[in-house]
Amino acid sequence: MTSTTGQAGSALLVREGDAEFLGLPSGGAFRLLADSGETGAVLSANRLTLSEGSDGAQPHCHLLSSEFFYVLDGAAEFLIGDEIQVVEKGDVLVVPPGLPHAFGAVRGSGTDLLVIISPGVQRFGYFRMLQAIARGEGSLESLLPVQDRYDVHFLDSAIWQIARKGRPSAA
Template sequence: MTFQLSTTRADNSRIEIPAIGLELRVCMEPATSGNQLSMIETCNAPGFGPPFHKHAETEVFYVLEGRYLFEVDGKRFVANVGDTITVPGGIPHGFVNLDDRPSRQLVLIVPGLDAKAFFTELGDVMKMGRPDAALQSAFAAKWGVDFLGPPLRRP
């Protein structure tokens, strides 16, 4: 894998998706690694996480702050600060922020994904809350994501 010089400032523009309590910053665009790797920093509001889903890309989550409940391939477990979770491509997964304050993760995506375009479009699809089935299906087909169910809930 060949990398190019790249810098991202901490004040880089953030993408917000209030419907799923997500704020994120793209830390590394896929072009930096010849489309082999992307990196994002996510901030999840208390009690929020993505819809249960799967996709071809592998994700590596590193918990920077807070506590999450993950479900990966039918197994549930809690991830704390400093924990790393690797979810191979094609495996159903989801997570929810267990804390009463925002929690943060650093996420590596392999191969690289245009996270800026993906999450900007997801925000547009979800700007009015949960989208209708046709809109969600069109987004899923374009990006190769299977939405398998609602987000996890805090116990």
């Protein structure tokens, strides 16, 4: 990561090779681009690649931040409130605070997502925990005590469970 200073202040430049890479056993990966401490809490950004049909995030909401998803490649299935929507390459989805959501790659396709959280939340530690869980080094229950810290509040959704039955999990 590089900070450059100009008339209006500092800019953050993250070169592809400098982004922290967190590989997932399913073949997917997180690329940690900018955490809120590096952006003055304006935003956090990561890139998430999911292998064919695999789950990305279980049902949850954020109380403090909106979440912006841009599909760089493939297609993702999203739970948005009580509805399932397919979001494809080039599509944008913005989820406001408090709206339940979940996502994963659609059956027969992988997906590559740019995810931006605004205002930013220090969430890189959360993604490292997800990687450890995906490798079998922890359980999803270990995330419960840190829901407030990372502004990820887990929810139950029968609609999502039915829609995603039998899919491999990224975490």
